Amino acid sequence: MAESPIIIPGSENPDKLTGLKKGKIMKVAAGIPAVVSSFEKTIKEAGVQRGMKALFNLNKKGGFDCPSCAWPDPDDERSGIAEYCENGARAVAEEATLKKLTPDFFSQNSVLELGKLSDYEIGGKGRIAQPMFLPAGGTHYQPITWKAAFSKIGSELNRLPSPDEAVFYTSGRTSNEAAFLYQLFVREFGTNNLPDCSNMCHESSGVALGESLGIGKGSVTLDDFYKAEVIMIMGQNPGTNHPRMLTALQKAKANGATIVSINPLPETGLMGFNNPQKVEGVLGINSSLTDIFLHIKINGDLALLKAIEALLLKEEQRNPGAVFDQDFIRADTEGYEQFVAHLNTLNPEELAIVCGVPFTRIQETARLLATKSKIIVCWAMGLTQQKNAVDTIKEIVNLLLLKGSIGKPGAGTCPVRGHSNVQGDRTVGIFEKPSEQLLNSIERNFHFAPPKKHGYDVVDAIKAMHEGKVGVFFAMGGNFLSATPDTRYTAEALSKCRLTVHVSTKLNRSHLVHGEEALILPCLGRSDMDIRNGENQFISCENSMGVVQMSKGVLPPISDQLLSEPEIVCKLAQATLGKRSQINWQMYIDNYDVIRADIERTIPGFEKYNERVRQPAGFYLPNCNRDGKFDTSSQKARFNVAPIPVNHLSKNELTMMTIRSHDQFNTTIYGLNDRYRGVFNERRVIFMNEEDIADRNLQNGSLVDLHNDFGGVERVAHKFLVVAYRIPKGCTATYFPETNVLVPIDSVADKSNTPTSKQVVITVSKHHIPGSET
Ligand SMILES: Nc1nc2c(c(=O)[nH]1)N[C@H]1C(S)=C(S)[C@@H](COP(=O)(O)OP(=O)(O)OC[C@H]3O[C@@H](n4cnc5c(=O)[nH]c(N)nc54)[C@H](O)[C@@H]3O)O[C@H]1N2
Ligand SMILES: Nc1nc2c(c(=O)[nH]1)N[C@H]1C(S)=C(S)[C@@H](COP(=O)(O)OP(=O)(O)OC[C@H]3O[C@@H](n4cnc5c(=O)[nH]c(N)nc54)[C@H](O)[C@@H]3O)O[C@H]1N2
Numbered sequence: 221m222a223e224s225p226i227i228i229p230g231s232e233n234p235d236k237l238t239g240l241k242k243g244k245i246m247k248v249a250a251g252i253p254a255v256v257s258s259f260e261k262t263i264k265e266a267g268v269q270r271g272m273k274a275l276f277n278l279n280k281k282g283g284f285d286c287p288s289c290a291w292p293d294p295d296d297e298r299s300g301i302a303e304y305c306e307n308g309a310r311a312v313a314e315e316a317t318l319k320k321l322t323p324d325f326f327s328q329n330s331v332l333e334l335g336k337l338s339d340y341e342i343g344g345k346g347r348i349a350q351p352m353f354l355p356a357g358g359t360h361y362q363p364i365t366w367k368a369a370f371s372k373i374g375s376e377l378n379r380l381p382s383p384d385e386a387v388f389y390t391s392g393r394t395s396n397e398a399a400f401l402y403q404l405f406v407r408e409f410g411t412n413n414l415p416d417c418s419n420m421c422h423e424s425s426g427v428a429l430g431e432s433l434g435i436g437k438g439s440v441t442l443d444d445f446y447k448a449e450v451i452m453i454m455g456q457n458p459g460t461n462h463p464r465m466l467t468a469l470q471k472a473k474a475n476g477a478t479i480v481s482i483n484p485l486p487e488t489g490l491m492g493f494n495n496p497q498k499v500e501g502v503l504g505i506n507s508s509l510t511d512i513f514l515h516i517k518i519n520g521d522l523a524l525l526k527a528i529e530a531l532l533l534k535e536e537q538r539n540p541g542a543v544f545d546q547d548f549i550r551a552d553t554e555g556y557e558q559f560v561a562h563l564n565t566l567n568p569e570e571l572a573i574v575c576g577v578p579f580t581r582i583q584e585t586a587r588l589l590a591t592k593s594k595i596i597v598c599w600a601m602g603l604t605q606q607k608n609a610v611d612t613i614k615e616i617v618n619l620l621l622l623k624g625s626i627g628k629p630g631a632g633t634c635p636v637r638g639h640s641n642v643q644g645d646r647t648v649g650i651f652e653k654p655s656e657q658l659l660n661s662i663e664r665n666f667h668f669a670p671p672k673k674h675g676y677d678v679v680d681a682i683k684a685m686h687e688g689k690v691g692v693f694f695a696m697g698g699n700f701l702s703a704t705p706d707t708r709y710t711a712e713a714l715s716k717c718r719l720t721v722h723v724s725t726k727l728n729r730s731h732l733v734h735g736e737e738a739l740i741l742p743c744l745g746r747s748d749m750d751i752r753n754g755e756n757q758f759i760s761c762e763n764s765m766g767v768v769q770m771s772k773g774v775l776p777p778i779s780d781q782l783l784s785e786p787e788i789v790c791k792l793a794q795a796t797l798g799k800r801s802q803i804n805w806q807m808y809i810d811n812y813d814v815i816r817a818d819i820e821r822t823i824p825g826f827e828k829y830n831e832r833v834r835q836p837a838g839f840y841l842p843n844c845n846r847d848g849k850f851d852t853s854s855q856k857a858r859f860n861v862a863p864i865p866v867n868h869l870s871k872n873e874l875t876m877m878t879i880r881s882h883d884q885f886n887t888t889i890y891g892l893n894d895r896y897r898g899v900f901n902e903r904r905v906i907f908m909n910e911e912d913i914a915d916r917n918l919q920n921g922s923l924v925d926l927h928n929d930f931g932g933v934e935r936v937a938h939k940f941l942v943v944a945y946r947i948p949k950g951c952t953a954t955y956f957p958e959t960n961v962l963v964p965i966d967s968v969a970d971k972s973n974t975p976t977s978k979q980v981v982i983t984v985s986k987h988h989i990p991g992s993e994t
């Protein structure tokens with residue numbers, strides 16, 4: 221057996237229980253309790269005046285873009301108060317808080333002591349208010365001037381034997397302006413080591429869609445939702461993670477759409493919804509959103525889709541031309557014959573057993589789809605974080621191609637993005653595998669030769685750090701340690717760096733598990749004003765549907781020591797590259813219009829950026845699929861023939877998906893409740909099927925340990941309470957980041973290298989107190 225990693229102090233949430241209280245699983249999402257809870261939290265953190273101002277300007281035209289998810293705003297009519305949801309308001313409360321971390325706080329709390337707190341407690345401490353430095357061998361962070369911080373990073377970077385020994389991570393809140401400058405600096409410095417949160421998120425979607433349809437983004441707009449006949453929602457929990465999507469679904473339904481939900485959990489938001497911004501919602505009248513619920517086993521989606529397609533094929537063979545869009549298939553696709561030959565070999569009834577969905581329900585779904593062509597398929601992490609994620613997403617494309625459901629109103633692909641600007645960051649160049657086109661454009665416009673060698677993505681960056689190949693780790697936002705897999709391995713990896721640097725708004729665990737030296741650089745958040753030469757600057761973001769919009773903060777920053785992300789990048793570039801640089805970084809700091817003008821010169825689709833971004837609802841980036849075109853090498857959309865995955869479990873094993881509770885934004889924990897699932901005041905829970913509980917001689921409420929031994933490494937997460945839940949046999953669910961200790965670094969999706977965070981093989985045992993056997 222391979223050696224298990226040592227545990228670095230502070231790298232994990234303490235295995236302390238907070239006191240589970242169980243409530244009823246809610247039947248409908250949102251409504252009054254959601255609005256009340258979001259208002260209360262914002263006012264408590266930010267005070268009445270500041271809190272109200274923030275909420276009033278959230279997602280308003282001319283206001284600021286919600287820092288939570290990437291769901292689009294309506295192009296025309298927006299709610300009179302503001303266009304936001306409960307969880308968006310909570311993300312704002314986190315940022316708008318008046319609590320701040322003074323140098324006194326850091327001198328009173330050692331890094332070791334802070335590491336003993338839970339993520340919830342760490343995040344509640346407040347905003348970082350000045351640059352902080354942890355010297356080699358130091359126990360406490362201490363203040364440092366910005367000048368000294370930049371010169372330290374610059375000299376460490378310049379001392380590296382090769383630029384490839386630095387890694388530059390990006391989380392998805394970074395604006396287009398900051399992200400563009402960041403990748404420009406990193407490439408002029410000489411590396412493509414630009415891993416980002418997308419590597420753990422929608423990378424599988426980007427790869428699958430790029431290969432099959434010629435663009436790595438979804439094709440639908442919000443308007444398509446209102447025209448759709450069928451909307452399928454796979455592996456996504458919009459009630460918690462994209463609440464504003466429920467409003468779009470409600471409207472779609474009112475217009476006649478049928479909604480099919482495919483999930484191992486009957487998620488509250490998918491089943492019923494009270495719109496808080498409508499009178500009926502406030503009064504508690506609920507509408508049931510889902511018409512057909514397919515209660516699938518974890519990673520059963522590929523088999524399910526194939527079963528549906530095989531049934532559709534049978535109908536098409538009986539009645540040629542009645543089910544498939546043969547004109548579209550002939551004119552715009554390739555690989556149809558091979559695909560049909562493959563479907564002909566499949567037995568839908570056997571596939572039903574593989575995915576765990578009753579055959580009659582699959583037939584019902586196929587019957588629905590047979591007569592419809594305006595079909596939208598939405599998906600998120602339930603699909604992308606599986607071993608065969610890329611094939612599953614290509615199977616969605618297969619289905620849409622058979623039906624001619626791409627490039628026409630009311631139909632298409634809808635990967636629902638996570639972070640508010642994760643899609644924009646990619647568009648403007650944050651990518652470890654840059655295209656030739658991007659590199660040539662950088663060279664032409666900025667007169668230096670960017671490196672061509674591909675860089676590290678997240679998983680490869682962790683492995684390189686672990687092998688001692690990385691001297692400097694720099695993170696533009698995010699919480700790398702807690703968001704990435706195999707916490708113990710990753711903690712070891714980070715601690716092998718010479719210097720770790722985090723540009724952050726809030727304190728998090730990645731600041732506490734550090735390189736030999738560490739820096740925290742505090743930045744302005746989305747809601748903060750960014751006054752420069754007397755004028756409030758704005759930045760811009762791209763939402764999940766390719767709309768670029770401006771975002772202007774409204775709140776006075778809580779400290780005069782915060783810099784904007786664009787300014788931090790420019791000063792970093794000046795300190796590192798000095799006269800070596802071909803670029804006038806000062807120009808960018810003085811006026812963000814100059815950054816946008818350079819994005820326009822470099823990245824396709826940004827014509828008249830400065831003018832169009834000032835239009836009230838922004839502008840759409842080009843999307844070939846929307847125009848019925850496919851930018852693949854053959855200019856055709858591609859059918860894909862994939863094998864059916866075998867999800868083999870031995871006798872005691874279970875599959876675990878690591879998901880989000882209602883009270884968190886990724887690694888930021890707002891609270892300890894998961895209201896819709898009826899779990900209160902506790903995050904250390906494991907949702908299990910009743911038969912699995914009984915088979916193991918456990919009970920609802922038993923205290924258990926979770927184990928994984930992938931690759932011969934023993935991984936264990938202690939103290940979880942069993943919660944009996946309506947989840948298929950063999951499947952379990954826990955919350956991340958607590959269970960990231962169990963996600964193996966080497967268990968990744970084929971082709972996208974995304975950690976398989978929704979498909980972790982575990983065993984469950986009664987809690988064992990370490991050392992109690994002696
Ligand atoms: N409030 C809030 N909003 C957020 C976030 C947040 O943490 N909090 N995070 C943001 C980010 S970065 C992202 S990427 C998105 C994430 O949004 P989601 O993808 O909705 O987030 P998860 O909680 O990971 O939920 C995954 C869903 O997939 C289901 N699932 C798991 N495995 C499978 C499977 O094999 N098949 C199927 N069909 N379903 C499966 C789970 O039951 C769950 O409903 O949300 C964004 N928005
Ligand atoms: N097991 C498991 N692991 C997962 C997932 C899963 O479903 N299961 N989901 C994955 C997904 S989809 C994603 S996207 C990643 C998320 O990974 P990350 O993006 O790295 O993590 P976040 O928790 O979103 O980062 C939160 C931190 O960002 C900082 N921050 C917030 N706002 C700003 C800002 O405006 N500027 C700057 N500079 N910093 C800011 C704050 O300091 C905060 O502590 O996690 C992944 N990890």
Ligand SMILES: [Mo]
Pocket residue numbers: 417420421422637638639
């Ligand atoms: Mo994400």
